[in-house]
Amino acid sequence: MEIERVKAKVLEGRPGFPLQYGPQRADHQPGIPFWPQEATRDFVVISILVAIMFFLSAYVTPLLGPARSPQLSELIVPDWYLLFSWGLLKIADIFPQFVIGDGTPLETRFDAAFWGDILSGIPVIFLLLLPFLDRGREARPAKAPFRSALGISFLIVWIFFASLYSIREVVAERWQTPDIDPGPLSTATALIPDDTMKLFFIVPPVLVFFGSYVALRRLGYQHMRRWLVPLCSLGAIGVAAHSLAILLVPGWLTPLAEPYRLELVVFLAILSLSSILAALAVLRLPETKARKAVLLVGAVALAAFLGGFLYLDRTNPTGLLFILAVLYPNMNTLLFLPPFVIVTAWLGLRRPYSSYEFLLNECYQCGKCHTVCPVTKVEDDALGGLNLVYNTFKKQHDGVPLWTCLACDACSAVCPLDIKYSDYILEERAKSQGRLAADGGKEA
Amino acid sequence: METEYGPGRTIPHPVLFRLLDAEADDTTIPEIKVEHPSEYAYYPGCIDYYDQEMQFSHMNYGDTNHGIIFDSSIKLLRAVGIEPMILDRSFMKCCGHDQLWQGKVDVFKKMRDYNTTIIQKLGVKTLVTSCAEGYRTFRLDYKLPGVRVVHITQILYERGLRIPPQGDGGKKIRVAYQDPCRSCRQMPVGAVYEEPRELIKRVDTAELVELKTFRADAQCCGVAQMMYCNDKTKGITAKRMDEATEVGADYLLTACPKCLTHFGCLHHENKWKPGGERYAYRVMDITQFLAERLPGDYPTGGNVDLRRKETPAPGRRG
Numbered sequence: 001m002e003i004e005r006v007k008a009k010v011l012e013g014r015p016g017f018p019l020q021y022g023p024q025r026a027d028h029q030p031g032i033p034f035w036p037q038e039a040t041r042d043f044v045v046i047s048i049l050v051a052i053m054f055f056l057s058a059y060v061t062p063l064l065g066p067a068r069s070p071q072l073s074e075l076i077v078p079d080w081y082l083l084f085s086w087g088l089l090k091i092a093d094i095f096p097q098f099v100i101g102d103g104t105p106l107e108t109r110f111d112a113a114f115w116g117d118i119l120s121g122i123p124v125i126f127l128l129l130l131p132f133l134d135r136g137r138e139a140r141p142a143k144a145p146f147r148s149a150l151g152i153s154f155l156i157v158w159i160f161f162a163s164l165y166s167i168r169e170v171v172a173e174r175w176q177t178p179d180i181d182p183g184p185l186s187t188a189t190a191l192i193p194d195d196t197m198k199l200f201f202i203v204p205p206v207l208v209f210f211g212s213y214v215a216l217r218r219l220g221y222q223h224m225r226r227w228l229v230p231l232c233s234l235g236a237i238g239v240a241a242h243s244l245a246i247l248l249v250p251g252w253l254t255p256l257a258e259p260y261r262l263e264l265v266v267f268l269a270i271l272s273l274s275s276i277l278a279a280l281a282v283l284r285l286p287e288t289k290a291r292k293a294v295l296l297v298g299a300v301a302l303a304a305f306l307g308g309f310l311y312l313d314r315t316n317p318t319g320l321l322f323i324l325a326v327l328y329p330n331m332n333t334l335l336f337l338p339p340f341v342i343v344t345a346w347l348g349l350r351r352p353y354s355s356y357e358f359l360l361n362e363c364y365q366c367g368k369c370h371t372v373c374p375v376t377k378v379e380d381d382a383l384g385g386l387n388l389v390y391n392t393f394k395k396q397h398d399g400v401p402l403w404t405c406l407a408c409d410a411c412s413a414v415c416p417l418d419i420k421y422s423d424y425i426l427e428e429r430a431k432s433q434g435r436l437a438a439d440g441g442k443e444a
Numbered sequence: 445m446e447t448e449y450g451p452g453r454t455i456p457h458p459v460l461f462r463l464l465d466a467e468a469d470d471t472t473i474p475e476i477k478v479e480h481p482s483e484y485a486y487y488p489g490c491i492d493y494y495d496q497e498m499q500f501s502h503m504n505y506g507d508t509n510h511g512i513i514f515d516s517s518i519k520l521l522r523a524v525g526i527e528p529m530i531l532d533r534s535f536m537k538c539c540g541h542d543q544l545w546q547g548k549v550d551v552f553k554k555m556r557d558y559n560t561t562i563i564q565k566l567g568v569k570t571l572v573t574s575c576a577e578g579y580r581t582f583r584l585d586y587k588l589p590g591v592r593v594v595h596i597t598q599i600l601y602e603r604g605l606r607i608p609p610q611g612d613g614g615k616k617i618r619v620a621y622q623d624p625c626r627s628c629r630q631m632p633v634g635a636v637y638e639e640p641r642e643l644i645k646r647v648d649t650a651e652l653v654e655l656k657t658f659r660a661d662a663q664c665c666g667v668a669q670m671m672y673c674n675d676k677t678k679g680i681t682a683k684r685m686d687e688a689t690e691v692g693a694d695y696l697l698t699a700c701p702k703c704l705t706h707f708g709c710l711h712h713e714n715k716w717k718p719g720g721e722r723y724a725y726r727v728m729d730i731t732q733f734l735a736e737r738l739p740g741d742y743p744t745g746g747n748v749d750l751r752r753k754e755t756p757a758p759g760r761r762g
Contacts, residue, residue, distance in 0.1 A: 374663055374664045375680070377683065378680055404676075407545055409625050409629050410663065412629070412630075413629045413660045413661060414661075426545065429545065430547045432547055433546070433547035
């Protein structure tokens with residue numbers, strides 16, 4: 001058998017370790033080839049699936065019911081997994097529609113159907129472009145933050161809101177502003193107007209992209225401050241500008257809400273101040289303090305916001321309704337951005353308690369480091385099991401691997417994942433000395 | 445303290461390191477007198493201290509001379525037209541490398557802050573070190589904005605050091621170079637691989653030979669950051685020196701005083717073995733090798749302890 005042959009080859013010499021290492025090694029370990037083994041297996045599986053589908057369609061025909069008709073003004077929706085495409089077709093009329101070469105054989109119509117087709121093709125185009133956009137070889141999300149954030153924001157958030165847009169009639173009917181006019185005619189309007197739902201195609205995916213990017217970069221333990229500063233500052237400025245526009249630009253504040261200007265100012269101040277304070281904390285404070293400050297600001301703002309709601313609900317329910325009628329249509333920045341600024345700042349300022357434990361977790365125990373480690377060549381128990389890197393990694397050390405290491409970095413030179421073992425040694429030794437120190441290593 | 449190997453085998457000497465730690469606590473800046481104010485500064489580091497420490501630890505009765513690194517460096521720097529400002533230990537502290545790698549981060553930080561203050565006060569633009577550990581520490585572990593930290597081989601290569609012809613066209617001397625881990629594979633930027641080799645090639649009577657493992661794969665000299673000296677570490681040193689024997693080297697050069705210490709120690713020990721000399725080559729720092737090939741005397745007339753010229757007693761222990 002192939003696997004026996006491979007095992008016999010790999011296990012020669014020292015247990016578990018090949019004799020040779022480096023790019024020129026001859027004991028290359030072959031896997032299972034794609035052709036014919038893998039291909040045969042896939043073909044069999046596909047054949048079975050196709051057979052099942054034929055069987056079901058022939059004998060267990062599903063009852064589809066009568067076809068729906070747009071003339072009956074029913075809401076027509078496709079199956080759930082095609083909702084996004086339906087949503088994209090619905091939004092396609094925002095694009096300019098024109099005809100090129102009208103009346104000629106080369107007539108081309110750039111109408112809503114055309115744009116809808118193009119939009120539906122965007123996920124496919126995006127998938128085709130992805131390998132060219134991010135050419136890193138890393139597969140784990142924390143190591144490929146751009147690709148992963150794009151994927152999360154685009155494939156998940158964008159498609160979710162596209163699906164939501166496809167049932168815009170349901171949304172408009174289900175969630176409505178309260179009917180506050182005492183007159184007989186209903187003044188209730190959609191809580192999320194159509195324009196806002198169109199903006200959902202742009203705003204949440206962009207925000208989620210930045211948020212995921214920040215969080216993933218942070219997971220990879222890279223410096224985040226220079227990304228956080230413009231992000232949070234722009235968010236804060238946006239919220240403040242929007243609040244001022246509502247208050248100062250004539251026509252933005254509905255006449256019915258005019259008497260409640262003071263209460264409205266309080267709510268706008270809570271929202272604006274929270275994002276401004278979070279941005280200032282990112283700008284001015286040291287990292288650990290900034291994190292606490294951002295958390296505090298977020299909690300206080302949330303409490304103040306909800307408290308204000310409850311207070312108004314008790315004392316002046318009508319006023320609350322008018323304020324809501326102002327706030328809700330402006331929810332793009334006013335309700336989205338402050339929590340976004342706070343969550344982004346909080347995630348981005350997260351301080352890993354031990355980065356090298358995380359880095360060592362990348363180790364897949366290929367054993368190259370053990371093969372080149374000079375210490376194991378001379379230690380008595382080298383053949384018995386003293387593997388500096390592995391024993392430290394598994395915390396199976398009584399201080400011997402940690403303090404026997406020469407920090408010569410021969411292991412890092414051959415590490416296929418570029419784990420800097422000497423940096424880990426530095427950190428662990430500092431911790432060890434810190435535990436011995438009188439102040440518990442706080443000063444260092 | 446009677447250890448298994450005798451007191452001489454315990455380095456770093458605990459008293460010396462206590463002294464260094466105590467010295468780090470005193471952060472008052474003394475009066476600074478520099479002979480030649482210049483934007484080029486040379487930091488000799490602890491090489492002048494090593495001779496004392498080796499004596500103190502009863503380690504070095506051989507011909508290893510650390511002080512000569514200082515003299516050679518000044519001579520070489522003058523040869524390329526640099527009159528450096530010498531940052532000596534009268535007002536500088538240790539760079540803190542050993543303390544950092546022994547885990548004493550608090551001591552290291554004191555030393556770092558003190559040294560950074562003085563370097564910035566003196567207006568240093570280019571900081572030259574002659575040791576690999578100092579190079580790594582100043583370049584990676586310090587934050588010195590506006591200061592270019594170079595290893596001496598880099599600046600000698602960059603300024604075009606010329607070694608005059610050495611005369612006879614006879615047999616070439618075979619020179620091997622040990623890559624110190626600190627200046628080579630531990631440096632993500634500015635690893636010093638080519639410069640020492642190029643400088644060795646400029647000596648017309650020298651022939652550069654590579655050891656069995658070299659550049660990023662170079663084997664460790666055996667003792668980093670002065671942690672231990674025992675039979676295990678000596679085994680590693682012996683392996684490395686055996687590699688030089690295998691390629692038939694006449695000189696084993698290094699750019700790190702600690703490599704030099706331990707090579708020199710083992711070299712001396714094996715001289716006095718009953719079977720004769722095991723390592724038939726000289727061990728020295730690359731600056732000494734190059735400076736010996738330049739005309740003229742050393743700046744201070746040679747930093748050689750007269751007592752060393754006497755033959756050391758065979759197998760003497762501390």
